Amino acid sequence: MRRIPWWKKLSVQLTLPILLAVFTIFAGLMYFLISAQQDSALRSARLELFSSLTTAQGSFNRMHAWNRKAAVPELISEMHVHPRVDNAVIVNKQGGVVASYEPHLVGGQLQQLVTTLDPALLAQAATSATTRIEFEPEHDRFIAIVPILQSMNVAQRPQRNLLVVEYRHSADWYRLENLPWLPLGLLLALLASVGLALWWALQRFVAIPAQQLAAAVTQFGDGNLDPAALPTRLPNEFGFLAQRFKLALRERKKQEARLRKLSAAVEQASESIMITDLDGKIEYVNPAFERTTGFSAQEVMGENPRILASGRTPDEEYEHLWQELVKGKTWQGELYNRTKEGVEFREWATISPLRDETGQITHYLASKLNITQRVEAEARVEYLAYFDALTELPNRTSCIQHLAQRLQQHPSGWHGSVVLLDLDGLQRINDVRGFEFGDEILKTVAKRVRGLLANEDDTFVANLGGDLFAVLLPVKDESQDRVLADTQVLVKLLLTEVGQSILVHDERVSVTASAGIVIYKENAESADAIIRHAETAVHTAKDAGGNQTAVYDVSYSAELEKRYEIERELRLALNDEGLELYLQPKVTADGQLVGAEVLIRWQHPERGMISPAEFIPVAEQTDLIVDLGKWIVNEALAQLKQLPPPLTLAINISPRQFRKFDFVYFIEHELQQSDVDPTRLILEVTENLFVEDIGDIVSKMEALQESGVQFSIDDFGTGYSSLSYLQRLPLQELKIDKSFIQAIGDNEQQAIIDSILAIATNLKLRVVAEGVETQEQVDYLANRDTDIILQGFKFDKPLPIKEFHKKYCPH
Secondary structure, eight states, X not given: OOOOOGGGSHXXXXXXXXXXXXHHHHHHHHHHHHHHHHHHXXXXXXXXXXXXXXXXXXXXXXXXXXTOGXXXXXXXXXXXXXXXXXXXXXXXTTSOEEEEOHHHHHHTHHHHHHXXXXXXXXXXXXXXXXXEEEEEGGGTEEEEEEEEEEEEXXXXXXXXXXXXXXXXXXXXXXXXXXXXXXXXXXXXXXHHHHHHHHHHHHIIIIIHHHHHHHHHHHHHHHTOOOXXXXXXXXXXXXXXXXXXXXXXXXXXXXXXXXXXXXHHHHHHOSSEEEEEETTOOEEEEOHHHHHHHOOXXXXXXXXXXXXXXXSOSOHHHHHHHHHHHHTTOOEEEEEEEEOTTOOEEEEEEEEEXXXXXXXXXXXXXXXXXXXXXXXXXXXXXXXHHHBOTTTOSBOHHHHHHHHHHHXXXXXXXXXXXXXXXXXXXHHHHHHHHXXXXXXXXXXXXXXXXXXXXXXXXXXXXXXXXXTEEEEEEEEESSOHHHHHHHHHHHHHHHHHHHTSOEEETTEEEOOEEEEEEEEEOTTOSOHHHHHHHHHHHHHHHHHTTSSOEEEOOHHHHHHHHHHHHHHHHHHHHHHHTOEEEEEEEEEOTTOOEEEEEEEEEEEETTTEEEOHHHHHHHHHTSTHHHHHHHHHHHHHHHHHTTSOTTOEEEEEOOHHHHTSTTHHHHHHHHHHHHTOOGGGEEEEEEGGGGGSOHHHHHHHHHHHXXXXXXXXXXXXXXXXXXXXXXXXXXXXXXXXXXXXXXXTTOHHHHHHHHHHHHHHHHHTOEEEEEOOOSHHHHHHHHHHOXXXXXXXTTTOOOEEHHHHHHHHXXX
């Protein structure tokens, strides 16, 4: 708090008036006490003088009546005995001395007194016969004029002389010996006590609280006020003021906290904030403004925001902006501005008027968001919605829209064509060289296709995703065959161009493509359907080995529809109990039952029995074969538990299911849940399983073999047959394919069977011959291997489980 002069302090300004008031009261009381005492003394002196004069008047009158005039001087001399009587004399009404006190007459004092008497006053006193007493303060005396009898005239009227007495009475009323010191002392002590109490009360309840409040005001301004320093407990206006001050402090802290939040929000906002006056001069900008524009706050203070204008914002937009602001409304819109370095950017601006307490507009507030990146991103998203980012070709959506527009404008009787190109083996290249390598191939192919068709009018090239390209050729007023022939010629050129070697990262590679062609008329189903048909045709070409061309045929879609329905209904059958297990017996040459093979059948509610040859290939193309395989294993183990030992049960396992990471865990878990002897379970796998990752296959087989599970190679001799992998695999059984069994009687085929039997003997593997249908086949096989196990219609067809148990396991 700033120090102030001592005379300006409230404590001094309160103390001095109190002291002055006490002194004034004391002095006034003393004055009135002394004046009252003087008045009392004056009245007493007058009364005493009047009493004495009355007595003397009576005495002089009696002496005159008794005719004792000789005693008059004596009586006058007695009057001088009184200590305050300075002179006493009898004079006539003209002022002549009639009788006096001789010493005074001789000394001259009496003559002085007589000469001062007013003759008119003397005459009046003699006539009125009234005693007159006058106080002359300037001479500290009373002058008393008393009429006394002198004689009687002829008419008996009294003749009077005048007795003049000088009576001394001092005007020095302030004489200390005359003061009442005890009452004055008590009064002074009382006044001092009252003054001290008043001073303490004023200091306690006024001066100190006022000083505290003054200091609080200073601290309040500095922002470091301690509420505990406020005199809030005083029972007066200062206490009430302190309470209100405390509430004001609390409210100020809330407001300051709110302002700090608002200030921090403005300062840390990602949006540019700018405040201008009504003339458009900038008064404030936040850090985001500086980051966005490159201008510092000092550089733009007092400037007009037009320094940011790039010139691309239409003048009409500015006019509309000011029209709204003049109306007191908020304006929103997009502005083209530029940075300090001249780089253009786009902002979404919201400009609002700021009002004071009376509602008057005082400033304008602009909040601007830099939307340059967002606009670019939106443009990028818009681009990616219709173009492929890698090849920069229109994508599937754009292709279908373009084709739909062509269908709407398609003249009647004209024909158009769509060609799809799908690169062969690109996935293999990606696996070996990586996707970056493959992307370079895709970009090169896209460039070649566009280059080849650059001179073809109204030709549309697109990328439908990955390595699938589409070419929309213009419609022609020609026959379907003619349009197809022209398209096939163009496709050959495209395939030839695509097949040229490509230099990627200093390495030359060659790729081929499969092509699918669709010829459509004006009444085509839809653009999407045409593309689907073209995809069907290109898949047909790829299934034919690749680097082929296929023209769409309606039968393709029928086949795809059939496969789709089979897959869909097969999934439902897994849950709706439409599937059923059949068992086909496995016997020795003499007909003794040693086990059975599990086969699956599908009893469709509408189409009846569906052959496995029809639905198993469909399931193997997706993971549906895995779900189907799990269902078969679960049901088969339940049946194995019902078969009497030592009968075995063989289950076919698809390569896709076997390659699943949890296959071993699944088999072991199912064995544990079913509580069957693992040695009675035979898992049949095909040679195709060993084409990839032979190490993982062997480890899984060994893990299950440790549990007792046996393995058999199904359809041996028809797939990837190699003695090297046979030696590595933990096998217990070879199963000769029925195609070889059916050819018994043919010397060449029989030689193959003999070789298989020799291999099995050398590897100590059990042999199963499937598809045995005649006695000749039985005899041939039995003669070659007496321990061979036979399976086929010669002995029995696959039977439903109940029939199998009834026939082979009646007990």
